[in-house]
Amino acid sequence: MESLARALQTLVSFLPPDLSAHYLLALTGPVLESIGMTAGAMLIAYMVSLPLGLYVGLRGPGSRFIGFVLSGVRAIPDLTLAILCVIFVGIGPAAGMIAMAIFYTAAVAKIFGDLFKTADAAPLDAIRATGASPVQVALFLIPLKLNDILSYGSYEFESAVRASVIVGAVGGGGLGAELVGTLNGFDFQRTTTLLLVLIGIVAAVDALTVRLRQRPVWLLLLVPPSLYALWVFQPEQFSLLHAVHTIGAMFPPSLDSDAIARLPALIAETCAMALFGTVLGGIIAFPLALMSARTIAPPWVALPVRRFLEALRAVPETVWGLVLVAIAGIGPEAGTIALGLHSAGSLGRLFAESFENVDPAPVLAVAATGARPVAVVAYATLPLASAPIGVHTLFRLEWNLRQATVVGMIGAGGIGQALFEAQQLFFYQAMVAYLLITWVMVLAVDQLSQMTRARAGWITLPAEEIR
Amino acid sequence: MQASMLRIDGLTVMPHGVKTPICADVSFVLRPGERVALVGASGAGKTTLLRAINGSMPAHSGTVLLNGMRVDTSHPRSLRRLRRTVAMIPQKHDLVPRLHVYQNVMAGALGRWSAARALRFLLWPLAAELAEAQRALEQVALGEKLRARTATLSGGQQQRVAIARALVQQPSLILADEPIASLDPGMARQVLDLLCTLARDSGVALVCTLHQPDLAEQYFPRILTMESGRLTKDGPYRLATEAQREPGQQQDARLPPRGLMPDMKQALGT
Incomplete structure (x- = not known):
């Protein structure tokens, strides 16, 4: 409190x-x-x-x-x-x-x-x-x-x-x-x-x-x-000499037994940050997306909300992380909120596009029964947009798994924070070891992402989801 | 009952940026419970005329009077009230594939439901509401599909779900836009049988656009013909060989006996 x-x-x-x-x-x-x-x-x-x-x-x-x-x-x-x-x-x-x-x-x-x-x-x-x-x-x-x-x-x-x-x-x-x-x-x-x-x-x-x-x-x-x-x-x-000297201090990468014992917990914390960050982003994004879809909300609501989503998205996770570490202190809370804020901006825009791109015929059919606008959205727009919304959220979760390791490197929790601390203390061998571990993790997520994309091939993906 | 439930006078529909009107100077009167086929080649303006009747297409000039109220100049709120009494069965049934059948059927009731009730029904349907959906589905012989996912139904079944949705709406007028366009000939006759029987038995007026003049002759006592936006023929349509016969008789002989649809009056609240 x-x-x-x-x-x-x-x-x-x-x-x-x-x-x-x-x-x-x-x-x-x-x-x-x-x-x-x-x-x-x-x-x-x-x-x-x-x-x-x-x-x-x-x-x-x-x-x-x-x-x-x-x-x-x-x-x-x-x-x-x-x-x-x-x-x-x-x-x-x-x-x-x-x-x-x-x-x-x-x-x-x-x-x-x-x-x-x-x-x-x-x-x-x-x-x-x-x-x-x-x-x-x-x-x-x-x-x-x-x-x-x-x-x-x-x-x-x-x-x-x-x-x-x-x-x-x-x-x-x-x-x-x-x-x-x-x-x-x-x-x-x-x-x-x-x-x-x-x-x-x-x-x-x-x-x-x-x-x-x-x-x-x-x-x-x-x-x-x-x-x-x-x-x-x-x-x-x-200075080549300085570079060689620094590289020399980095090799061989090594972690002491304590650090190795902490690894599973750190990886779990990173995954939890990604998961909660995505959920937080989705919860913020959903109502804002409804308000910013041009087919649902009047322009005087849609336009300002759209600008707000763009502002959330313009600030990268890591920058939100820097600010939040200053506010909430070092730890996974800052990282999770940072992922959530940026995700809210990205997902908000993608959700809004999903709402705008639904097949208009069933929406008109429900509206033709004399249904209220709220009911038209609930009975036609939402169920029609649910598939692309699910895919966008899945992609964001994968992206956040990657970003959770990165955002930690400025002190915001997970395995990245261990890297951050090793760097701050000039433990270069440990730092390189963490670098390699995060690299492998990100590589694994990228592969996972390609598999998801192959499965979801029927949805046209915007540029930000092509990786 | 009034003498006319729908009166259209000099209706012209010409959206922005279009040089020639899609509907030009169309006038006709529809009595309560009347069944009318609207025939014409594709592009003749049939769909546009239907959409002008339910107010989803603005009129350029002329008037559309529905149950004594102007459709063409209605404000959104009163238009919404007007639309409750007009059920539209769109060409490609236009159901929401991910919803359960009962959710699509009861979408017909949204016009008379409050927003809160509409949202509650999606998550937590009451037994009485499900029974209403069940009754409507039984009338279109789909009683066993109440809880099925709509996407798993065949094209003909989905067309019948759209008809059930129209029944739940308890309309005084049904507008059916090429209801048999995407169906095979056998299924097409079944669906036409069903629509005409339901309309006749409950006294609901029916306007049905059709491609095929021969089917129109068999099923409808009155036929309106459209050619490039204009109404060119209006009236009972008889082939020379059948001139002696009352047009209604021939088709009524093909329809199932009235007793088959016992729940009809109840479901429509008439």
């Missing part, structure tokens, strides 16, 4: 946000740094992953092995990569940018590869029959899948904007570094400002990518500033 009162007290101290011109002006630096990191990293990611994806898609020799490596790299959480990069190149945006470039190259290449694999075979065979070289065939594939490339590519960019704050929080510069600074300095009103700025940036990027998808040529305009960002944020110091 007392801790709850203290948590509420802390919560109040987050309000009102510091919107003074002085502070907002001071934020231009971190904002530009975060956007620059993202742009530079994504330029590398797109440049590398397009040929890589084409190669995998056309099933060149060794493409199975490449696909395997991509899955492996993608299973290393962005936060982990950032921690490693900070160790190698020192604190600053360069570390964050390299971490994001590695993670998103693997992620985008995997998606592009899958996209090109599903290309219609007939027109490709026709091109091959004219005696075209493999390179010409590959160039022909791009326009064939241009719409998918643009929509998944822009989703990954939006996701990278959010991730730039995560990698920044562990020493990768930009908004993330500023956020951790405000939390450590108990400057909570400014934390709120930063969250609002992040929500605003994600909304702006979203609006921009929608426009750009209609006129992809304008994308070329983004290349020079991205190149400039790459140049500005190149690593200044890369």
Whole structure:
């Protein structure tokens, strides 16, 4: 009870946000740094992953092995990569940018590869029959899948904007570094400002990518500033000696017997965080989704609720985790609520789309009996949308199993917290051991996810559920 | 009873962005308990006319009077009240596949139920309510399917569930939109038999759109013909060879005897 009162007290101290011109002006630096990191990293990611994806898609020799490596790299959480990069190149945006470039190259290449694999075979065979070289065939594939490339590519960019704050929080510069600074300095009103700025940036990027998808040529305009960002944020110091020394301290990975005995409990705690986080997210998402479905609620209700869901979703689990650790203290409660808040945003939007996409005929048939709107929703819309809602929740549970290990790494419970503590105490051998364990866990969940996706093949999945 | 239960005067339906009207200057009067077939090629505007009658398609001009009340200019709340008296049996039965049969059937009662009762019935149906669903299902010879999942039923069975839903609604007018379009010929006759018998025995007016003029002749004493949005023929329809016979007689001979539907009057509250 007392801790709850203290948590509420802390919560109040987050309000009102510091919107003074002085502070907002001071934020231009971190904002530009975060956007620059993202742009530079994504330029590398797109440049590398397009040929890589084409190669995998056309099933060149060794493409199975490449696909395997991509899955492996993608299973290393962005936060982990950032921690490693900070160790190698020192604190600053360069570390964050390299971490994001590695993670998103693997992620985008995997998606592009899958996209090109599903290309219609007939027109490709026709091109091959004219005696075209493999390179010409590959160039022909791009326009064939241009719409998918643009929509998944822009989703990954939006996701990278959010991730730039995560990698920044562990020493990768930009908004993330500023956020951790405000939390450590108990400057909570400014934390709120930063969250609002992040929500605003994600909304702006979203609006921009929608426009750009209609006129992809304008994308070329983004290349020079991205190149400039790459140049500005190149690593200044890369001491090979220091890196070798640090790696040496990490190997061999080892855990003492106490830590090994605690492992099952830690893994169980991680799974419980994912489960409760998903349930919490679903409970928040369901009524909000009903209120934001355009076919159910009037626009003056639907629009603001939709904006609220987008705001919840714009803040990544790890960032909610940082804030909640400050409010509720270190432990699994903070992690569970963090997963719940972000999940509520994601699931809310997906549920609302499920409601909007139901077959309208049975809904009209029930409405034609003179039923009240509430009864129409209960007797037609809800039962019709129940299957996609179930699938979305299952996907979110899998995603949260993965994120539960990551969110722990900033102190929010589960196996990630053990990793966090080992890192804080410079127990590098134990840290690497935990890193490997979380990596295997995430890899296992990713495989599980692919199996679920194969089973649920009859539902068209939005970009955020393609992994 | 009034002389006309449905009076349509100069009805034109022309949605936004459409150049030619889907229904143009349609006028006709329907007496209580009258059975009418609406025939015409697909795209002639039959479905649109039905949807204008129950108010789900706005009229561009003209009037639709149902039991003395304007449908075309009704506010949503009073339109909802009007719709209770009109049962629509849609072309593709349009049931909710995941619900139990009794839930789909009792959806017909939603117009007279409070919101709280509607929600309670989904989770916790009372015995009396289930009995009402059972009676309606027995009239369409599906009594044993009360608790089945709707998705497990065949197309013809689902069509009959949609008819049971219309019966539960206790309407004064049934609008059936191509009720036999997706059925094989044998099943089509069964469903038409059923619809006409139920309507005749309970005095409910029936407007049924049909593709096939021959079936319309056999089952309906009055036939309206639509061609590209206009009503081109209205009246008893006789083939030359059957000119002497009363159109009702021939089809009534094909229908099952009245005694087969003992619960009819009770279920319809007439």
